[in-house]
Amino acid sequence: xxxxxxxxxxxRGSHVVLTGRRAEHVRDVLGSVEGEELRVGVLGDRxxxxxxxxxxxxxxxxxxxxxxxxxxxSRAKIILxxxxxxxxxxxxxxxxxxxxxxIHLIGAWKVDKSYWNxxxxxxxxxxxxxxxxxEQGGDTVLPNVTCHRLFKPFVEDRVPTLARGARRFxxxxxxxxxxxxxxxxPFMLAIGPERGFTQYEVERFVEAGFESISLGAxxxxxxxxxxxxxxxxx
Numbered sequence: 001x002x003x004x005x006x007x008x009x010x011x012r013g014s015h016v017v018l019t020g021r022r023a024e025h026v027r028d029v030l031g032s033v034e035g036e037e038l039r040v041g042v043l044g045d046r047x048x049x050x051x052x053x054x055x056x057x058x059x060x061x062x063x064x065x066x067x068x069x070x071x072x073x074s075r076a077k078i079i080l081x082x083x084x085x086x087x088x089x090x091x092x093x094x095x096x097x098x099x100x101x102x103i104h105l106i107g108a109w110k111v112d113k114s115y116w117n118x119x120x121x122x123x124x125x126x127x128x129x130x131x132x133x134x135e136q137g138g139d140t141v142l143p144n145v146t147c148h149r150l151f152k153p154f155v156e157d158r159v160p161t162l163a164r165g166a167r168r169f170x171x172x173x174x175x176x177x178x179x180x181x182x183x184x185x186p187f188m189l190a191i192g193p194e195r196g197f198t199q200y201e202v203e204r205f206v207e208a209g210f211e212s213i214s215l216g217a218x219x220x221x222x223x224x225x226x227x228x229x230x231x232x233x234x
Contacts, residue, residue, distance in 0.1 A: 003135055005042070005134055011042070011064065015061060015063055016064055019058060040066075046066040046069055075184075076098075077188040078226075079106055079188065079191065082111045083111075083193060088120065093133040094227060104145075104162070106148045107151050110197075116147070159208050169187060171191045172214060173196045177212060178215070179213040179228075
């Protein structure tokens with residue numbers, strides 16, 4: 001936890017009382033004592049410091065001073081074929097920590113339809129994943145995560161608007177073009193299941209203006225592919 005995130009409703013003037021997971025982290029992981037300053041942020045607002053003014057058995061009281069804007073967001077918009085829910089949880093956390101603010105979870109031929117019914121993908125659970133990512137990345141601005149179960153309507157009807165002004169890439173293990181490095185323009189990146197999109201799906205993306213790219217001969221796990229692709233393109 002690189003920033004302790006607060007909700008504006010928790011603040012009482014300049015003070016906040018932490019309980020539960022956050023208090024345990026301050027007390028047991030950080031070992032903070034009275035007078036120590038911690039990095040804090042308010043969701044949707046600024047970052048700053050929180051001075052420990054009281055340490056109790058079940059709570060920690062901080063005096064909060066907000067002084068910094070959140071970091072610049074990533075230039076990336078991510079389309080992710082829904083992986084196994086536990087993998088999706090980790091990827092959402094990592095993408096949020098990397099500053100991605102727009103994430104689209106989509107259906108594809110190789111996506112198991114039962115994944116959509118996982119309790120790890122309820123609105124409340126997804127928000128928890130995103131908050132963990134913000135804590136890791138030291139950010140306060142939640143990403144926008146939307147779900148699109150049907151592949152064809154998403155690519156044909158939604159992508160043209162969503163990708164406007166962005167360079168477009170679809171990752172595919174058998175693509176001839178190796179993923180480029182760096183760049184300064186906004187981009188949209190589509191990443192398939194661990195076995196990749198089908199050829200039909202890749203062709204629909206290409207028709208929508210996407211460049212088909214790969215990371216070479218080796219097929220990576222979704223988490224590794226996401227991190228590597230995002231790092232190279234950024």
